[in-house]
Amino acid sequence: MRRVTVRNATFQQWETLLTNRTKRHRAGHVLVQGVRPITVAVESGLAVREWLVDGDRTLSSWASELTARVRAPRYAVSPELLRELGGKDDAAPEVLAVVALPDDDLARLAARAADDGAPLLAVALDRPTSPGNVGTVARSVDAFGGTASS
Incomplete structure (x- = not known):
């Protein structure tokens, strides 16, 4: 598992998935956050390309089971950077998913x-x-x- 603790190129790519629609569609990926949206994405059969997990805490049983069941590269991300990606001022999400966009059909x-x-x-x-x-x-x-x- 790779660690991301600074605003490096990898972080900037994730940030672009949130802020730049053109680049998001060109890449064919979207950053999904929240228990329900991530669960729905996985249950709908959308491909998870990467998991971004809080590198400083133990994951909940939901997050542990989901990230173990759906194989994809995992990144241990600092809480500060997860908070930024999650758009939260108070708490960092425990997990985010980079998900492939479905075909536009x-x-x-x-x-x-x-x-x-x-x-x-x-x-x-x-x-x-x-x-x-x-x-x-x-x-x-x-x-x-x-x-x-x-």
Whole structure:
């Protein structure tokens, strides 16, 4: 496991995945943070390219099991740098994942009507600028009875 404790070239590449949409799409990777988003990415079959873990603490059972089950290079990152990548002022995330973006092909999504026969309610996002925007749209779709399928 490699250690990253300073803002070196490797750190700058991860930072670019967060801040530069063009380079993120060119690289074909995104930095995923949070228990639910990482779990969903893995369960959806997206390829984890790298794990970034807190090098100064023992991982939770969830993080230990996930990083052991999904083989990818692991980097022990200092809490300060993880905090920066995680966008948190108070605490560093215990794990982040560099995940391969899925193919940009809508054919991979199954379009189907709701179980009650209601017509399909679909939303397509084209390069949203903020994860918060995606969350807002997802909550709105849920409020209108939408479902997700992939």
